[in-house]
Every structure is written in C-alpha cells, then in structure tokens.
Amino acid sequence: MQVEFQFNDERAICDIAGHETLLAVLRDKLGAMEVKYGCGEGACGSCVVLVDGNPLASCITLCASVDGTDIMSVKAPDPPGAWALLKDRFAAHEGAQCGFCTPGLLASCFALVQRGEKLTRQEIREALSGHLCRCTGYHHIVDAVEEAMAIWPTMS
Amino acid sequence: MANDVLTPQLSVIGKGVIREDVRKKVAGEVLYSADWVMPGMLYGKLVRALYSHAKIKKLSSQDARHVPGVVRIIEAKDVPVNQFYDDPSGLGEKVAQHKVFQDDEVRYAGEPICLVIAKTPEAAEKGARAIGVEYEPLPSIHNPLDALKDDAILVHPGGNTVVQWNVHKGNTQVAIQDPNLVHISRTYRTQFVDHLYLEPESGVGWVDNDGIVTLRCATQVVEHYRNIARMLNISENRVRIICPYVGGGFGGKEDMTVEPYLAIAAWITKKPVKMVWSRQESLQARPKRHPFVMTYDLWAKPCGDVVAMKVDVTGDAGAYALLSPRVLFAAAVVATGPYHIDHVDVTSRAVYTHNVPTSAFRGFGAMQMAFGYEQIMEEMAQKLGIDSVGFRRRHFIKKGDTLATGEIQDTAVWLNETLDKVLNELGEAPVTDDGSKRIGIGIACTMQPYGRTVWFQDHASCWLNLESDGSVILRTGVPDIGGGQAASLCQIAAEILHVPLEAVRAYYGDSALTPLAGGTFATRQLYMSGNAVVKAAQELQEKIDHVLKTAWGDEGWQWDEEGMAYSPSGLRISRSAVYEAANALHYPLSVHTTFHAQSGEGYDNKEGRAVKTFPDFTFGCHGALVEVDVQTGTVKVLRYVASHDVGVAINPLSVEGQIHGGVVQGLGYALSEEVLYQDGQCVTALFSQYMAPTAEQMPDITAIILESHEGKGPFHARGIGEPAIAPVAPAIANAVANALGPSCRVRSLPITAEKIWGELSGLDGSKI
Numbered sequence: 001m002q003v004e005f006q007f008n009d010e011r012a013i014c015d016i017a018g019h020e021t022l023l024a025v026l027r028d029k030l031g032a033m034e035v036k037y038g039c040g041e042g043a044c045g046s047c048v049v050l051v052d053g054n055p056l057a058s059c060i061t062l063c064a065s066v067d068g069t070d071i072m073s074v075k076a077p078d079p080p081g082a083w084a085l086l087k088d089r090f091a092a093h094e095g096a097q098c099g100f101c102t103p104g105l106l107a108s109c110f111a112l113v114q115r116g117e118k119l120t121r122q123e124i125r126e127a128l129s130g131h132l133c134r135c136t137g138y139h140h141i142v143d144a145v146e147e148a149m150a151i152w153p154t155m156s
Numbered sequence: 157m158a159n160d161v162l163t164p165q166l167s168v169i170g171k172g173v174i175r176e177d178v179r180k181k182v183a184g185e186v187l188y189s190a191d192w193v194m195p196g197m198l199y200g201k202l203v204r205a206l207y208s209h210a211k212i213k214k215l216s217s218q219d220a221r222h223v224p225g226v227v228r229i230i231e232a233k234d235v236p237v238n239q240f241y242d243d244p245s246g247l248g249e250k251v252a253q254h255k256v257f258q259d260d261e262v263r264y265a266g267e268p269i270c271l272v273i274a275k276t277p278e279a280a281e282k283g284a285r286a287i288g289v290e291y292e293p294l295p296s297i298h299n300p301l302d303a304l305k306d307d308a309i310l311v312h313p314g315g316n317t318v319v320q321w322n323v324h325k326g327n328t329q330v331a332i333q334d335p336n337l338v339h340i341s342r343t344y345r346t347q348f349v350d351h352l353y354l355e356p357e358s359g360v361g362w363v364d365n366d367g368i369v370t371l372r373c374a375t376q377v378v379e380h381y382r383n384i385a386r387m388l389n390i391s392e393n394r395v396r397i398i399c400p401y402v403g404g405g406f407g408g409k410e411d412m413t414v415e416p417y418l419a420i421a422a423w424i425t426k427k428p429v430k431m432v433w434s435r436q437e438s439l440q441a442r443p444k445r446h447p448f449v450m451t452y453d454l455w456a457k458p459c460g461d462v463v464a465m466k467v468d469v470t471g472d473a474g475a476y477a478l479l480s481p482r483v484l485f486a487a488a489v490v491a492t493g494p495y496h497i498d499h500v501d502v503t504s505r506a507v508y509t510h511n512v513p514t515s516a517f518r519g520f521g522a523m524q525m526a527f528g529y530e531q532i533m534e535e536m537a538q539k540l541g542i543d544s545v546g547f548r549r550r551h552f553i554k555k556g557d558t559l560a561t562g563e564i565q566d567t568a569v570w571l572n573e574t575l576d577k578v579l580n581e582l583g584e585a586p587v588t589d590d591g592s593k594r595i596g597i598g599i600a601c602t603m604q605p606y607g608r609t610v611w612f613q614d615h616a617s618c619w620l621n622l623e624s625d626g627s628v629i630l631r632t633g634v635p636d637i638g639g640g641q642a643a644s645l646c647q648i649a650a651e652i653l654h655v656p657l658e659a660v661r662a663y664y665g666d667s668a669l670t671p672l673a674g675g676t677f678a679t680r681q682l683y684m685s686g687n688a689v690v691k692a693a694q695e696l697q698e699k700i701d702h703v704l705k706t707a708w709g710d711e712g713w714q715w716d717e718e719g720m721a722y723s724p725s726g727l728r729i730s731r732s733a734v735y736e737a738a739n740a741l742h743y744p745l746s747v748h749t750t751f752h753a754q755s756g757e758g759y760d761n762k763e764g765r766a767v768k769t770f771p772d773f774t775f776g777c778h779g780a781l782v783e784v785d786v787q788t789g790t791v792k793v794l795r796y797v798a799s800h801d802v803g804v805a806i807n808p809l810s811v812e813g814q815i816h817g818g819v820v821q822g823l824g825y826a827l828s829e830e831v832l833y834q835d836g837q838c839v840t841a842l843f844s845q846y847m848a849p850t851a852e853q854m855p856d857i858t859a860i861i862l863e864s865h866e867g868k869g870p871f872h873a874r875g876i877g878e879p880a881i882a883p884v885a886p887a888i889a890n891a892v893a894n895a896l897g898p899s900c901r902v903r904s905l906p907i908t909a910e911k912i913w914g915e916l917s918g919l920d921g922s923k924i
Binding site: 034043087093094125136141 | 178181356432434813850
C-alpha cells in the first residue's frame with residue numbers, strides 16, 4: 001500500500017506493507033536515523049516523534065495509520081526556534097550524556113513547550129514519564145525543560 | 157589549595173563547559189552503531205538455546221536455508237577457533253570462557269548456537285525460527301549455595317567454584333574469644349539486574365579494501381580486536397574495531413556482545429553484516445550484575461569499639477566465568493567498607509550455575525558489598541544502643557591507615573567531610589501526622605576503587621599534535637560511552653597547551669588509527685587517559701616553548717586567551733607561526749606517549765595480603781529521606797543528597813551528571829529493578845517488565861562535590877563513574893529500616909513494597 005505524509009516539512013510517499021511500523025519506515029526508507037530503536041515495545045520513548053503535534057512511539061505505530069499526517073523529528077525545520085531552544089538548554093545543562101534517548105525525549109519536550117505549558121518540576125517529571133534515560137538521573141533534563149518553558153513565551 | 161602540578165590559575169579545568177558531543181547528540185546528528193548503513197548489507201540473527209542445561213543432539217538448518225532471503229547459516233564448525241580463553245584474575249590462570257557457538261553442552265538458556273544471515277532482518281528472524289535444534293535436557297543447578305555442595309551437578313568439569321579470594325588481617329579467632337563482646341550475624345542478598353542502556357547491542361561488520369575485518373560497533377573495549385583475530389586465526393593487525401559514541405555501557409558492553417558474530421559473518425560472506433540484538437535477547441542472555449549472598453559477623457565492645465569482622469560472600473557467576481574473578485576480588489577488597497578494623501577475615505567466591513552469566517556492571521562487586529557493610533554497621537549501632545553516625549565516624553579509615561588487605565591508604569579520605577555535608581543538607585526527618593505514613597532517614601558511607609588492579613600493568617596511550625593552522629589534534633583509543641570521556645581529555649589538553657577548548661579536536665575509539673587507551677571500564681579512563689594526555693600535553697608544550705625560544709629568542713613567553721604567545725617586549729606569535737618555525741627546524745610538534753599506572757605484585761591469596769590492590773579509592777556519603785506507606789509498603793524518596801570527594805572536578809557539570817545518574821540507577825537497584833529467572837528461564841524479558849526508574853518516581857538530587865586535591869588522576873582528580881552508585885541501596889535500606897522502626901529491616905534487594913509489607917505484617921499485623 002501507499003502512504004503519504006509530511007516528514008520534517010517534506011512530502012514522503014512510501015510503498016509499505018501493512019505490518020510495517022512508522023519507526024521502520026522512517027529509518028529504513030527515509031533515512032531518519034535520529035529516530036532510535038530502543039526497545040520495540042513502546043516502553044522506552046527513544047523512538048518518539050510528533051504526529052500532528054502529538055508525541056507517539058513510532059515503534060508501535062503502524063505506518064499505515066499516519067497517512068495524511070504531519071510528522072516531525074528533532075531535525076525538523078525550526079523557524080520559531082523551539083527545537084533550537086530545547087537543544088541549547090539541554091546542552092547547557094548536560095541533559096544528555098550518551099544521548100541515545102534524547103531525540104525522542106526532545107520530541108515530547110517540544111510538544112510541552114510549544115503548547116505553552118508552565119509546569120512544576122514534578123509535573124515535568126510526570127509529563128516525561130514515558131521516556132527512560134539511564135545516564136542523567138533526570139535532574140539535568142528537568143532543569144533544561146524548566147528553563148525552556150520559562151524562556152519560550154518571551155521568544156514566541 | 158594545593159594545585160601544585162600545572163598552572164596556578166586554571167582556565168578550562170573546573171569549568172562546567174558545554175560538551176560538543178552533547179550538542180551533536182541533542183541535534184540528532186550522531187550516528188550510533190545501529191544507524192550505520194552500507195551497500196549490499198546483510199543482517200544477522202542468533203539462534204539461542206532454549207534450555208539452561210542440555211546436550212545438543214542435532215542441529216538441522218535445512219528448512220532455514222529455504223526461507224526466502226536467507227543467505228547463509230553459520231555454525232560452530234565454520235569458526236576457525238570456536239572457543240575464547242582468558243585469564244580473568246590476571247594471576248596467570250587461563251580459563252576456557254564461552255564458545256562462539258555452543259555445539260555440545262548448553263549451559264544457560266540463551267546461549268548462542270548458530271547465526272542466520274539474510275538479506276533483510278525479517279528473513280533472518282524467520283530463518284532463525286526455522287532452525288531445528290534437538291536437545292537432550294539435563295538436570296540443572298541454579299542456586300549458587302547448592303552448587304557448592306559436594307554432590308552438586310557440575311557446570312564445568314573442574315568444579316563449580318570459579319575462584320575464591322581471601323583477605324586476612326590480625327587474628328580474628330583469638331580476638332573474638334573475649335566473652336564481653338557483642339556479636340551479631342546477618343545475611344544480605346542482592347539480585348540480578350540489567351544495565352538497560354537505551355542503545356541495544358549493535359554494529360556493522362565488513363571486510364575493507366585491504367582485507368581488514370572491520371567492526372563498527374557499540375563496545376566499551378576496542379581492544380577486543382585481539383580476541384576477534386584469535387577467533388578467526390588471523391593476525392592481530394588484520395582486525396579493526398571502530399567505536400562510535402556508545403548509547404550507554406555501564407559495564408554491559410565490556411564483554412563482547414555482537415563483535416564475534418559480526419566478524420565471523422563478514423569474514424565468511426565477504427559482505428557487510430548488521431546485527432542489532434532485540435531487547436528480549438539482551439534481557440534474557442546478556443551478562444547481568446552478580447547476585448550476592450553476604451554473611452557478615454561483627455564483634456564489638458559494649459562501648460562501641462569494633463573488634464573484628466568476618467565476611468563470607470558468594471557471587472553467582474552463572475554459566476561462564478567472564479569477569480567474575482575480578483568482580484569477586486573487588487568485593488573482597490572493600491568487604492569491610494571504609495572502616496578501620498584490626499581483625500578481619502573475608503572469603504569471597506564466584507560459583508558456576510546454569511544461570512545467565514554475570515559480569516561487569518557499574519560498581520563491579522564493590523557496590524554490592526556496601527549493601528552489606530553499611531547495614532551491619534547500622535545494625536550493630538542499634539544493638540549497642542549508640543548513635544550510628546558517631547559509630548561510623550569512630551571507625552572511618554584515615555589517610556595513612558592500613559586497610560584490611562594490608563595496603564596503605566595513601567591519599568586523602570574525606571569521609572567525615574562528605575558525611576557532614578550530607579547530614580547538613582538532609583536536615584532532620586520531618587514529623588508526619590498522617591498515620592498511614594512513616595518517615596525514615598538513612599545514610600551510607602562507601603569506598604569504591606578507580607583504576608584496574610595493580611598487577612594488570614595498566615597503561616593508556618595517546619597522540620597529540622599541533623596542526624599548521626594552530627589547532628590541536630588529540631588521538632586516543634578511548635571508547636566514549638556518554639560520560640564525556642573524550643570531552644574531558646580535550647579540556648585537559650586545552651588547559652596545558654594554553655589554547656581555547658574549541659581548538660582541540662579528539663579522534664577517539666578506533667583500534668587501528670588511535671593509540672590504544674584501554675577500555676572504558678573500572679572508572680579508569682579519566683585516571684588513565686587523563687594522565688596520558690597530561691603527559692603528552694606537557695611534552696608538546698615543552699616542544700612549543702623550545703621552538704619559540706629557538707626561533708624568536710628567550711623572551712619570557714606567555715600565552716593569551718586566544719592561544720597566542722606574547723612577550724613583554726611586545727612580540728605576538730601565532731601557533732601557526734610556531735608550527736612553520738618548527739618545520740623549518742625539523743622539529744615535529746607531535747607527541748605519542750603512554751601513561752603507565754602504578755603497578756605492583758600479584759595478590760597473595762594464601763596469606764590474604766597485598767602491598768597494593770587498586771591504585772586508589774573514591775570516598776563518599778549519601779543520605780536519603782523516605783516515606784513509607786504502611787498500608788501498601790510503597791516507598792517514596794522525598795529527598796536525596798549525595799556527596800563525593802572527586803579530588804578535582806575537571807567538568808563539574810559532568811561530575812554532577814555522573815552523581816545524578818549513579819543515584820537514579822542505584823535507586824532502581826534499591827527499590828524496583830530485578831531480572832527474574834525461574835530455573836534459568838528469564839520471566840522478565842520485556843523492557844516493560846523491567847522496572848527501571850522513570851522521571852516521575854525520582855526526586856531531585858542534591859549533589860555536593862568536594863575537592864581534596866589528592867586523587868591520582870589528572871590535576872589530582874579521582875574517578876566518579878562507579879563510586880556514585882555504591883552508597884544508594886544501603887542508604888535507602890537504612891532509611892526504610894529507620895521508618896519501619898526497630899527490628900524491622902528488609903535485607904534483600906530490591907526493597908519492594910511486598911517485602912516491606914511482609915516485615916510490617918510480621919511486626920504488628922493489626923495495624924495493616
């Protein structure tokens with residue numbers, strides 16, 4: 001079957017089998033290696049991308065189900081600068097160490113920041129509970145997100 | 157402050173600089189091992205044993221060969237040397253490790269049997285399912301204590317004891333005769349846990365233009381190329397391992413994972429082959445942390461003086477030795493903790509079972525012991541009716557003390573300092589009026605080695621040179637597993653060479669092109685490669701100074717922030733001018749050097765004594781405030797404080813990151829994580845069944861970094877990677893016990909709600 005969607009502002013038309021996951025199509029057909037395979041169960045969050053603005057685990061999302069959607073990864077064009085802001089704050093606070101969970105994690109953070117959320121540290125922790133990070137202990141991640149949330153309204 | 161080595165005013169060291177690798181990682185620009193793609197690439201899938209102990213009667217691959225897309229089945233007979241050997245204790249005892257492919261007697265469920273190579277991952281998977289293995293199941297043994305009995309089933313013909321280490325100090329037998337001594341005996345148990353790094357075991361192997369077997373894979377040790385050469389029976393100069401940024405290691409990528417399979421597949425097919433292990437095979441079959449059974453006997457005078465300690469440790473090695481001898485050695489060395497005790501007997505042993513093999517994991521045997529010694533000290537204080545903090549302080553080892561092994565602690569021991577900080581920050585336990593909740597406070601003080609045992613003759617090399625434009629290239633074989641291993645080395649080079657940090661570029665982790673640095677394990681990389689870079693940078697700077705003086709005269713040269721040399725007389729010389737001058741003088745500005753760690757004699761296991769075991773230790777204290785729900789037994793960590801003396805923090809932001817990460821991995825170990833096996837079969841083989849902590853369950857962590865300026869690393873730094881995890885489980889155990897009240901204590905990990913509820917029910921069932 002054929003699916004068509006926007007990926008990082010470019011049109012993607014892919015011939016796929018019905019069982020193919022969005023993760024497999026993004027990586028193997030579109031070369032989007034920033035989307036990571038971490039567990040294949042939708043449990044670790046490393047493969048999360050934004051589908052119409054909502055964070056989704058691409059490893060348990062059938063590609064057939066995203067026809068007509070707008071999909072973004074951490075490499076999406078970024079005129080408003082929300083990705084850039086998050087990346088900068090994550091780097092400044094060392095919110096990544098090995099960095100493997102980071103692109104997926106940033107997708108969820110992007111959704112939060114762009115919605116204009118202002119959350120407490122505990123609420124940020126709850127909002128990111130679909131992501132596992134094994135290196136940072138989360139503290140620096142929360143620092144980065146908290147700061148990005150505070151700065152974003154002044155940028156947008 | 158005693159910063160006697162290099163410059164009195166440090167410009168880059170000690171600054172929380174932003175790591176360039178982190179910038180690349182957050183931008184999604186890093187291609188990890190599984191992200192590599194080559195033309196005509198094939199895919200490999202392992203067939204793994206279903207039984208924990210069985211004879212393989214027959215292997216039939218006929219059906220698998222007919223699966224569309226399957227290219228080749230690789231079995232034991234296809235491997236030139238199908239057996240790995242090693243000397244894991246380093247004392248000259250060669251032991252047979254695992255086979256590449258088991259073709260005779262399966263010793264654990266998940267042991268690799270053969271490899272299916274196909275054009276797509278799906279075809280490889282289908283092919284693997286079509287392989288027929290006929291087994292004759294055999295009785296198996298899974299409890300290491302049972303495996304020690306005389307009539308136990310043997311896992312290997314030589315007996316089930318892999319190794320036994322002894323530490324003796326003083327004369328325990330005589331010392332404990334005093335009838336006035338208070339004696340307690342307690343047994344503590346730890347569980348199987350998984351590293352659960354986010355990046356699965358993965359890589360691509362190919363044979364390059366020159367016939368070199370090349371592996372680009374996730375590993376902590378590029379020196380495994382030597383094992384691969386032995387397996388293929390080819391010369392070591394024909395295998396190359398390239399290690400891109402690794403998506404987490406924690407010891408789990410220290411033993412080989414995909415390496416032999418990528419190599420044999422590329423060698424036989426002459427095509428690039430990719431392999432990514434599924435999370436299920438990783439959880440089921442890749443080595444875990446050793447479960448320990450630790451029995452502590454402690455004798456003290458009623459006044460609170462410890463007289464003697466006996467420790468008996470049994471570690472489950474699983475089916476193959478791997479690094480068990482070293483893990484149990486580290487356990488033996490620190491078994492008595494950071495305490496000065498006159499009479500000590502320690503026995504630690506690793507035992508074969510038909511369980512999954514166990515091996516390296518952050519903390520490496522030493523961290524399990526903290527769960528023992530930090531509880532027995534607490535329990536003794538309770539028994540004596542004295543303050544447990546004061547009891548610890550009375551016995552803390554000090555610089556210059558003789559440790560249990562007989563070696564002298566020759567650097568600063570800031571246990572009191574870290575303890576003070578933690579107690580101060582933790583404050584008093586708040587009072588709760590909620591009858592269903594109890595608050596508890598607990599601490600743990602620990603010591604953890606950094607660097608390898610001294611008889612391994614550890615060394616690390618690097619190559620540093622000035623480029624024609626004045627930039628600096630650092631080549632080092634360091635695998636960067638996420639801790640900023642390469643970035644810290646750039647900071648060190650920049651500091652000594654007086655150049656801006658951006659001027660230094662590290663090329664890392666390539667066994668053919670970067671000088672070998674040894675693996676990233678044992679909290680050794682900052683210590684080893686950091687010292688190598690100090691040595692290289694000092695030599696290079698001397699050369700630069702020499703060129704300056706020769707070409708422009710002895711002008712009392714100094715360096716500005718841009719890395720330009722200037723003289724009081726007003727000369728300004730760029731580094732590219734220095735480069736040109738050096739060329740004209742036939743004086744290359746390039747240094748290749750090796751740092752050799754403090755080395756020493758092998759351990760005297762008969763006497764249980766050593767002149768030196770590890771180069772040094774990192775000390776620290778953690779404290780936790782917890783809330784226990786007495787109706788459900790659940791634990792909530794309200795506050796967590798961690799303090800370590802790191803000698804000098806090269807990058808305080810990264811040091812803090814190591815402490816935060818160690819604490820959270822430790823909290824998972826303490827409260828929720830366990831890989832469960834039933835008769836050797838993994839029953840928690842899904843990622844979602846393994847309870848690693850997510851952000852919402854974790855508290856903010858207060859990390860307090862102290863700097864004694866007395867480490868043995870560069871600029872007197874100490875290692876922090878492993879030390880940060882050691883105190884967590886005992887601090888939590890002590891806090892939970894404090895919340896539960898006297899005579900209630902969970903002595904096995906993880907400290908689950910179920911176990912706590914059980915303790916509480918035993919105490920007073922009417923309250924539940």
